[in-house]
Amino acid sequence: MNKYYIFITGGVVSSLGKGITAGSLGSILEERKLKTTIIKLDPYINVDPGTISPVQHGEVFVTNDGAETDLDLGHYERFIKNKMTSLNNFTTGSVYSEVLKKERRGDYLGATIQIIPHITDVIKNRIIKLSRKNDITIVEIGGTVGDIESLPFLEAIRQIAIDVNKKNVLYIHLTLLPYISTTKEIKTKPTQHSVKELLSIGIQPDILICRSEKKISENERKKIALFCNVKKKAVISLIDLDSIYKIPKLLQLQGLDDYICKYFNLKVPIADLSSWDKVISEENQSSEIIKIGIIGKYTELPDAYKSVIEAIKHGGLKNKTKIIIKLINSKKIIHYKYNKILKELDGILIPGGFGNRGIEGMILSIRYARENKIPYLGICLGMQLAIIEYTRNVVGIKSANSTEFQPNCKYPIIALIKKWDKKRKKNYKKNNLGGTMRLGAHVCIIKKNSLTYKMYKSKKISERHRHRYEVNNSLLNKTEKLGLIVSGRSKYKNLVEIIELFNHPWFIGCQFHPEFNSSPRKGHPLFEGFIKAAKIYKKNFS
Template sequence: MAKYYIFITGGVVSSLGKGITTASLGAILEARNLKVTLMKLDPYINVDPGTMSPIQHGEVFVTEDGAETDLDLGHYERFLNSKMSRYNNLTTGKIYSDVLRNERNGFYLGATIQVIPHITNEIKKCIIRAGKGFDILLVEIGGTVGDIESLPFLESIRQMAIEIGKRKILYIHLTLVPYLYPSKEIKTKPTQHSVKELLSIGIQPDILICRSDRLVPKYERSKIALFCNVPEKAVFSLEDIDSIYRIPIFLNKQGLDNYICHRFCIKCPKADLSMWETVMHQKKNTIGTVIIGIIGKYTEFPDAYRSLIAALEHAGLKNRLIIDIKLINSQSLEFSDISTLKNLDAIIVPGGFGYRGIEGKIIAAKFSREKNIPYFGICLGMQIAIIEFARNVIGLMEANSTEFIKNCKYPVIAKISEWNYRKKSIFNTYKISTKMRLGNQKCYLKLGSLAYQIYNKSIILERHRHRYEVNNLFLNKIEKSGLIVSGWSHNKYKLVEIIEYPKHPWFIGSQFHPEFNSNPRDSHPLFISFIKAAHNYQNKKNF
C-alpha cells in the first residue's frame, strides 16, 4: 500500500491532457525526493489495448514486463524515472475477467456477484497493489465524469477515502474553462457543472486544474472556487504552452506540489527541476532542422506513433536540432511517384501489422538504400528491409513474410514454427511457442558493428512486440550479399535482433522498439545516432 493516493479525474470533455498532467505532477513530486508511481484506469471493456486498432486508441505501449498498455503509460515513463509494469494499467475488461474467473473457481462461495462490492473490491485491491512500496500513487481515471463506463472506478475511489482515511486521499479534477471569442469571455459554467456531477457521485474535489487556451485570471479562479466549494489557492490554471515538458515547471511555479505536500503533511525538499530546465534550454538553442519521414499507414492519427514521435524529438534535443516530422501514408507510395521521399533527410519505417501498405514501405526502404538516405526500420520496419534486400539485391523476387502471403515462395520472414514447414524432420528441432514476444529481451551485439559503437556495450535490454521473425534459413544468402546481423537474441534459437548495411552511411533495423526506452532527459542512443546521421546527410546534400 502507498502512503498517499492522488486520484485525477476529468470533466466536460475528453482529451484535455489528463495523462500528461498526471505525469507532470508525478515528475514534480519525484523531484522532491518522493518515491512516486502512476496508474491508469481505463473504462473500456477490452482486457488490454493489445487488440485495439491504433486508429481508435493510438499506440500500444509495452512495459518491461511485457504488458500491452495504454499510451498514457508512455507519458508516465517519459516524465518519471520509475518504470511502469502490468500493474500500472487496469481496464474494466480486466476487472470483470478476473472477477468472473474467481466466481467460476468458487472464490466467492456461491455469493451473488454484484458491481458493489465485488467489482469495486477488485478495483481497490488492484490500486493498492500498484502503490505497494511507494510514497505516492497517482491514479488517472480514464474518460470524463458522467460516463457510464467510469462509474465503478469512481465509486471505488470514493470508498477508498472512507476505508483508508481522507487524510491519505486527495482528489484532483481537471476541467475545461473555455474562452468564447464572440463575447471575449472565459466561461466557468462548464467547470461548475462538471464538479456538480462529481459531487453527485459522492466525491468532493480537493484541487481543480483549469485547462484553457490562456491563463485563467484570478477573478475567474475565485468564482470557480466559490461555486465548487474548494479553497481559492486550490484552483490552478493550465494554459496551452509550447512544450509538454514545460508543464512541470509551470505547475511548480504556481505551487501545486507545495499545496499537495502541505495537505498530506509531507516534509521533503523543494522540487529540483533543473533537468527540465535543461530540456527547455536545449529546445530553445537549436542549430537547424532535419526532415524525418515516418512511412506508416495510420498517418492521419499521430497518436498511433506517439512514442516514436517523442523519441525523435528527444534525439533532436540532444543534437540541438528541430525535428520536422512528415507522416507519409505508405499506400500513397504504391499508387503515385516517390517525390514525397526526395526532400527527406532520413526515413523511418515503424512497427505495424497487416498487409495494407506493405509494398509502399518496401518502396521507401529501397529508395533509402539506393539513395544513401539514413534508414531506421523498427520491428516491421526491419522485416521490410529484409524483404526489400532479398528481392532487389539477392534476386528472390517472391520474397515475403508469411504474415502477408501464407505460402510465399521465399518466406524470409515467418513464425519460427513455419521456418521449416517444407522440411518436417528439421521442424521438430524448432518447436517453440508462436505467441507474441513481449517486453524486455536481452540482445548480444556484434563487436565492431555500428550498433556496438552506438550503444558502447555488448549486451542490451530492449522491449519487443512481435510474432514473426527473420527466417534463419535465409541468413547465409542475406549476409553473403552484404547485409549483416549485428544483434542476436539471448536464447538458443539465435533470433535476429539488429541488422545493418555497412555499404550505407546509416542503415539499421531493429526487431525491438527502442522508442519505448526514450525520454527527454536521456534520449535513446539509436535515435541520437540516427538524427545525427540525418543532419550529416542534409549537410552533404546541401554542400
C-alpha cells in the same frame, strides 16, 4: 511512511491531457524524493488494448514485463523515472474477467455478484497492491465524469478514501475553461457543472486544474474556488504551451506540489527541476531544421505513433535540431510517384505494424533509402521489410516474403519460428489473437565494431519487443554474404535483433521498439544517431 493516493479525474470534454498532467505532477513529486508511480484505469471492456486498432485508440505501449498497455503509460515513463509494469494499467474488461473467473470457481460461495462490492473490491485491491512499494500512487481515471463506463472506477476511488483515511487521499479534477473570443472572457460554468456531477457521486475535488487558452485572472480563480468549494490556492491554471515539457515547471511555479505536500503533511525537500530546465534549454537552442518521414499504415491518427514521434523529438533535442515530422501513408508510395514524395526527406523511418496493407509502399521506401544513402531506421516491421527488400533487390530472390503477408510463399525469410509456434498455434486454434506475441524486455548481444555498437557503446542491451514473426535464420546466409550485417542477436543468439548495411552511412533495422525507452531527459542512442545522420545527410545534399 504512510501510503498516499492522488486521484485525477477529467470533466467537460475528453483529451484534456490527464496523462501528461499526471506525468508532470509525478515528475515534481519524484524530485521531492518521494517514490511515485502512476496507474491508468481504462473504462473500456477490452481486457487490454493489444487487439484494438491503433487508428481507434492510438499506440499500444509495452512495459518491461510484457504488458500491452494504454499510450498514457508512455507519457508517464517520459516524465518519471519509475518504470511502469503490468500493474500500472487495467481495464473494466480485465476487472470483470477476474470477477467472473472467481465466480465460476465458486470463490464467492454462491453470493450474487454485483458491481458493489465485487467489482469495486477488485479495483481497490489492484490500486492498493501497487501502492505498497511506493510513497505516492497517482491514479488517472480514463474518460470523463458523467460517462456511464467510468462509474465503477469513480465509486471505487470514493470508497478508498473511507478505507485508508481521507487524510491520505487527494482528488484532483481536470476541467476545461472555454474562452469566448467575441466577448473576450473565460467561461467557468462548464467547470461548475462538472464538479457538481462529481459531487453527485460522492467525490469533492480538493484541487482543480483548469485548462484554458488564457491565464486565469484572480477574479476568475476566486469565482471558481467559491462555486466549486475549493481553496483559491487549489485552483491551478494550465494554459496551452508550445511544449509539454514546460508543464512540470508551470505546475511548480503555482505551488501545486507544495499544496499537496502540506495537505499530506510531508516533510520533503523542494523539487529540483534543473533537468527539465535543461530540456527546455535544448528545445530553445535547436536551430537547424530537418525533415523525417514516418512511413506507415496508421498515419491518419498521429497517436498511433506517439512514442516514435516523441523519440524522434528527443533525438532532435540531443542534436539541437528541430524536426519536421511527415506522416506518410505507405499506400501513397507507389512506383510512379514515390521519388517525388521521398526526395524532400532527410531521414526515413518505418515503424511497427500488422497485416499486408501498404507493405509494398514501405518496401519501395526502403529501397529508395538504401540506394540514395538516406539515413534509415526500421522498427520491428521496418526491420523485417528491410531484409525482404534486400533479399529481393540485391540478392535477387524476388519471391522473398513474410508468411504474415503470404502464408505459402516460396522463400519465407520472415516467418513464425518453431520455438514460438507451439504457443501461438494453440492460441490461433482458440481464435484468440491476444497473447500470441513476443512481448516485453529481452536481452540483445551487439557485435563489436558495428554501427549499432557505436550508438549504444555497449555489448549487452535490453529492449522491449512486440511482434509475432522472426527472421528465418536458415534462409539468411545469402543475404549476409552480400552485405547485410546481423549486428545484434538475442541472448542465446538464435534470433536476429538488429541488422545494418556495411556500405551505407546509416541504415539500421531493429526487431524491438527502442521508442519505448526514450525520454526527453535521456534520449535514446538509436534515435540520437539517426537524427545526427539525417543532419549530416542534409548538409551534404541540400
